Amino acid sequence: MSAKEIIEAVVLVMVIIGTLMNSLSSLGFIRLPDVYNRSHAATKSITLGILFILLGTFIHFLFVDNYFSVRLLLGIVFVFLTAPVTGHLIVRSAYRFGVKLSDTSIKDELAEDLERAKKKEARTEGT
Amino acid sequence: MTMQILLNLLIAMVWMLLHDVWNTLTFTIGFILGFFIIYSFRRFFPTPFYGRKLWAILKLIYLFGIDLMMSSIVVIGQVIRPRLNIQPGIFKMETKLKTEWELAMLVNLLTLTPGSVVMEIAPEEGILYVHAMDVKRNKPSVIKTKNKLEDVIIEVMR
Numbered sequence: 001m002s003a004k005e006i007i008e009a010v011v012l013v014m015v016i017i018g019t020l021m022n023s024l025s026s027l028g029f030i031r032l033p034d035v036y037n038r039s040h041a042a043t044k045s046i047t048l049g050i051l052f053i054l055l056g057t058f059i060h061f062l063f064v065d066n067y068f069s070v071r072l073l074l075g076i077v078f079v080f081l082t083a084p085v086t087g088h089l090i091v092r093s094a095y096r097f098g099v100k101l102s103d104t105s106i107k108d109e110l111a112e113d114l115e116r117a118k119k120k121e122a123r124t125e126g127t
Numbered sequence: 128m129t130m131q132i133l134l135n136l137l138i139a140m141v142w143m144l145l146h147d148v149w150n151t152l153t154f155t156i157g158f159i160l161g162f163f164i165i166y167s168f169r170r171f172f173p174t175p176f177y178g179r180k181l182w183a184i185l186k187l188i189y190l191f192g193i194d195l196m197m198s199s200i201v202v203i204g205q206v207i208r209p210r211l212n213i214q215p216g217i218f219k220m221e222t223k224l225k226t227e228w229e230l231a232m233l234v235n236l237l238t239l240t241p242g243s244v245v246m247e248i249a250p251e252e253g254i255l256y257v258h259a260m261d262v263k264r265n266k267p268s269v270i271k272t273k274n275k276l277e278d279v280i281i282e283v284m285r
Contacts, residue, residue, distance in 0.1 A: 021203065028206035036244065036258045037215050040202065044241035048199050084238035091244050091258060106263075107216030110247055110256040 004064065011060045018052030021045050033102035035094045043087035050079050131177045135161040183282040190279060194240050194272050202241040205260065216262040217246060220270055222253050224277060229284050236276055243269045 028041035058072040101108060135158060142157025143149055162178065169176040205213055224230050227250075234245045234255070242265040247256040255273075259265040 021199070024203050024207060028202075031206060031211060032213075032260075033211070033215075036246075037213070037260055039244055039258075040241065040260050041206065043238060043244065044195075045199050045203060047239060048195055048241075080239065081235075084235045087244055088234065088238050088246075091246050095246055101217075102215065104214055105216045106214045107218055109219045110217045113219070113256075 007059065007063045011056045014052050014056030014059070018049040018056065021049035021052065025049065033104060035099050036091055036101060039087045039091050043083050047079055047083045051076055054079075128174050128177045128180065131165055131172060131174070135165055137161075138164060180283060183279060187276070187279045187283060190275055191236055191240075194275075198241040198268070198272075201265075202260065213261045214263060215258065215260055217256055217258050218262055218266055219254050219256050220273060222255055222273065222277065224280065225250075225253070226284070229280055232280055232284075233273070233276060237269070237273060240269075240272055 022045070025041045025045035028045070029038055032038050032041060054072050054076050058069055061067045061069045061072070095110070138161030139154050139157035142160060143153050146153050165172075166176060166178060205211075222230070222233065224233055230248065230250060234248065237243055237255075237257070238245050242260050244258045245255050246258050248254075249256075257269060259269060
């Protein structure tokens with residue numbers, strides 16, 4: 001087995017892992033109950049899947065074609081920069097908009113604290 | 128710190144000038160040489176050596192990568208179970224980070240680790256509200272991850 005074949009095998013495995021992760025998180029996107037849980041599937045496993053696919057492509061271009069592709073690395077960086085921001089924003093605005101948590105949820109400490117803050121505000125306004 | 132990086136770049140440039148070879152390899156050799164020169168003269172700089180910060184950044188990436196892997200496997204395991212067996216919920220935890228940059232880094236990294244999405248931040252009290260896919264099972268690991276990341280972020284930013 002030559003070095004090229006080994007590298008091709010590694011690239012193959014990485015791309016397959018990445019694709020599997022992406023398809024599984026899409027499955028999670030369908031199955032999970034509410035916005036908040038779906039954002040888990042949308043922001044995390046998908047970023048990891050993209051990391052694997054782009055790294056595999058990067059290695060392929062580097063060793064098979066002898067081409068150092070900075071753009072692929074930049075793609076990884078930007079996906080990792082933007083995915084959590086969008087996830088956070090969507091979840092936050094959904095909560096502010098009053099989207100209810102699914103029935104299976106067992107805990108909501110944010111609602112308790114928001115309630116308390118509101119009461120405190122009303123009291124200070126009243127006096 | 129910026130001063131040291133600029134000086135290092137200057138040394139690399141001078142190395143290229145002395146060789147009169149203008150390619151990436153010569154630049155890299157010059158940069159590594161400059162790195163060691165600055166390391167040996169670190170006593171004479173007013174700020175600590177910047178290699179230490181570089182090391183902290185590498186450590187952050189390493190720790191984060193491991194966490195990302197581990198928790199991804201956990202989340203995928205939860206998703207592909209034939210019957211969904213999750214108890215999602217929102218819990219709060221405290222953080223000792225204060226400045227905006229540190230908080231932004233921590234929140235971004237925490238949101239990227241599967242099993243937790245940061246929903247709301249109260250910067251004055253230093254409280255993060257986190258939505259977890261499975262509160263009972265994920266809460267301890269999320270708090271552990273947060274403590275680990277906090278320490279390294281402090282090392283990087285201060």
